[in-house]
Amino acid sequence: MTPASVGVRAAVIVVGTELTQGLTRESNSIFLSRWLRERGITVIAVQKTPDDIGLIASAINFLSSQAELVILTGGLGSTHDDVTREALAEVLGVPLVRHDPAYQLITEAMPPGADSESFLRQAYLPQGAQAMITGVGTAPGVSFEWRDTMLFALPGVPKEMEVMLAQVEAELEGKALVGAPPPMARAGLIGASEPEVARLIAPVLEAYPEVTANILATPEQISLTLMDLRGGSAVDESLVQSAFEDMLVRLGKLVFSASGASLPEVVGILMRDIGLTLATAESVTAGQIGVLVASVAGASDYFLGGVTSYANEAKESLLGVQKATIEQSGAVSEETAIAMAEGARRVLGADIGLAVTGVAGPGGARPEKPVGLVYTSLALPDRTMTFKDVHRGDRGSVQQRAAFRALDHLRRSLIGEGADG
DSSP: OOOGGGOEEEEEEEEOHHHHTTSSOOOHHHHHHHHHHTTTEEEEEEEEEOSOHHHHHHHHHHHHTTOSEEEEESOOSSSTTOOHHHHHHHHHTOOEEEOHHHHHHHHHHOOTTOOHHHHHGGGEEETTOEEEOOSSSSOOEEEEEETTEEEEEEOSSHHHHHHHHHHHHHHHHHTTOOOOOOOEEEEEEOSSOHHHHHHHHHHHHHHOTTOEEEEEEOSSOEEEEEEOOSOGGGOOHHHHHHHHHHHHHHHGGGEEESSSOOHHHHHHHHHHHHTOOEEEEESTTTTHHHHHHHTSTTGGGTEEEEEEOOSHHHHHHHHOOOHHHHHHHOSSSHHHHHHHHHHHHHHHTOSEEEEEEEOOSSSSOBTTBOTTEEEEEEEOSSOEEEEEEEOOSSHHHHHHHHHHHHHHHHHHHHTTOOTTO
């Protein structure tokens, strides 16, 4: 067994044909990976495999040669396709035998009308393996050591799996395999592409080869995470922090958060600290800005409400936009965005009015107003600011990007960066 001082490697196997065929989504691998990282264990592989004895056994054989810890989830129930137990027995080269305490509990929990033979097969485990029983659900977990690797098989039902992890942790602690989580630093960025971010941080990564960087791009923002995944005594928290500070300098005003906080959270902190209130008027984003703002606990301290005004008549009647403004400049225009923002501020009695209008597509575009064109206007206590952006992607992506970009325009105005940051 590899001592914790040099870092423990783990692999996760998620079992289920419904997963490999894309019939449903799974979250167990995400939960397990996070759970392991928080205990100083580095996940080197996550593999999905169908309910096939040979394929499950093959995955165990390979990953146990790469990692000191392998955790499987799924395939321990009572139906015909729950074959994880059989795969474990094949790997160990032992028969399945009845585990009497598990058998007793499962017998007592068997529902009326159940096929007793199928239901009770949950109590048959690989000979020599330890059973993990929690009282939540009926399928016991399985624990054993094999070829210097600790292996755990856990139920696929998330609640049952999560409760059983307490027993897994106790066994890992007994083997001195639990350590401190790797040092980590996280930043949120907006206004740049993934390749641009990679180019900007490349010199820093060259200067800090011990630090691992992960860039996760979504339609609306980029999350940048730095970690030292070497494990054990090799970890140097100061390296991560130094690399992170250098990256923040290079990324400059693209960074909206250096603490891991979301953009709505950052905006909320600024609004509350400054003591201002906000009202929104949305056309292209269909209320998404309001949803983002209100997703933060305590948003009612500063968010008064919003108006979703797709129809021109709604812009006129609810926000007081002049019909002549729309006729002369168009619903998608700087002039209309300004009128919407000022109308939201006036109607709801807010300190700031934030408005967006644009072309989400796929139709409605003209040469001078392409798909993705969005005007954002901020009616502030002392001035009104307007921004013109063109966002890439399909309708949903344009709406997401426009909503987040509008919040970023608001954030920048609150910290005094202005239109171009």
